[in-house]
Amino acid sequence: MKVPTGCMFTHIIRGDGKKITYQNAGVDCGFVGALNAGFCNWRIDFTYADTNNKTYKTSRGKTHTECEIHPMRDNAPQTLPRYGKACAHLNINGVRRVSQCHHITK
Numbered sequence: 001m002k003v004p005t006g007c008m009f010t011h012i013i014r015g016d017g018k019k020i021t022y023q024n025a026g027v028d029c030g031f032v033g034a035l036n037a038g039f040c041n042w043r044i045d046f047t048y049a050d051t052n053n054k055t056y057k058t059s060r061g062k063t064h065t066e067c068e069i070h071p072m073r074d075n076a077p078q079t080l081p082r083y084g085k086a087c088a089h090l091n092i093n094g095v096r097r098v099s100q101c102h103h104i105t106k
Contacts, residue, residue, distance in 0.1 A: 011088040011100035018080040018104060025088030025100070026072030038067035043091040046075050050084040063094075080104060 007029040014022040025044050046059040057080075061073050071090070080086070087101035 009088075009090055009098045009100055011102065013086060013102050013104075015077075017106065018083065019077075020075075020080065020086070021077050023075040023077075023086070023088075024072065025075075025090070027070055027090065029069055038069045039071050039090075039092060040067040041065055041093045042068070042071045043094075044071065044073040045089045045091065046073075047087045047089065048080060048084065049087070050082045053084075056082070063091075 007027055009025070009027055011025040012023065013020055023046065025046070027039060041063060043063045044061040046061075047055050048057040049055045059075055064071065073088075083104050083106065085101045085103050087099050089096050089099045091097065
């Protein structure tokens, strides 16, 4: 499955250092992209890796069988145990289609 023209996967993190106060990921579509049938059987996962790129935590999202034009997921505020990176992944029909990561540094 290709991401429709006019759509982009976004990942937003707010906080300071290892403390995440807000985290959200989703697909934003505009113009022609908003006219597509949507994303079906989708799930958004959040993963956290250390500075050696070793994943130490995964927050698996719920699989949504309905089709949505703008799939989106928030994650709970948290304090990470170590620096590294936080990533969001969009899965369609159980297959990872796109990811976006943020480095979490001092």
